[in-house]
Amino acid sequence: MDDSLKMSRRKLGGRPYKYYSDRQMELCLSDIENRVLTQREASEKYKIPRSSVILKIKAIRNNSIRPPGRQCVFTTKEESSFVDHAIQMCHFGFPITLFDLRCIVKTYLDKQGRNVPQFSNNFPGRTWAQLFLKRHKSELSHRFCSKIKRVRAAVNEEAIKNYFNHLKMEIENIPY
Secondary structure, eight states: OOGGGOSSOOOTTOOOSOSSOHHHHHHHHHHHHTTSSOHHHHHHHHTOOHHHHHHHHHHHHHTOOOOSSOOOSSOHHHHHHHHHHHHHHHHTTOOOOHHHHHHHHHHHHHHHTOOOTTSBTTBOOHHHHHHHHHHTTTTOOOOOOOOOOHHHHOOOHHHHHHHHHHHHHHHTTOOO
């Protein structure tokens, strides 16, 4: 993972997330499962904290292995609607920036009457927007603007009317 995209920032000289590799944990769990070693002996042999071994065994038994980190702020349906909105804006000729995406999310939260404590004034941070792009890498991409020829940039009256007709149809069923 890119250092600029990490949510938590560790202090310089702080302890690492874990002192063992995934391979060590696999070997430890297989020894316990095959009754070669007890939990205590396996944790000492592979130098893995016993509490980590116990938690991993419980997670496997309950089938509740979750990735590290906090719960997502938005549901997958909400996030897909943000993605669809961004794609539609691009089709209309108005690509959105990360700041625009953050403004869209803030407006959505304010209209819903939701308060998200992780966001300052319901306004997501740059890190959230970068991670959102990373989660939806297959649908969205972040590109730098480049100069275009005047012919491509020319907008006529018909294109503007078409945009507003599409916009009217899109916001028709949205409650205020």
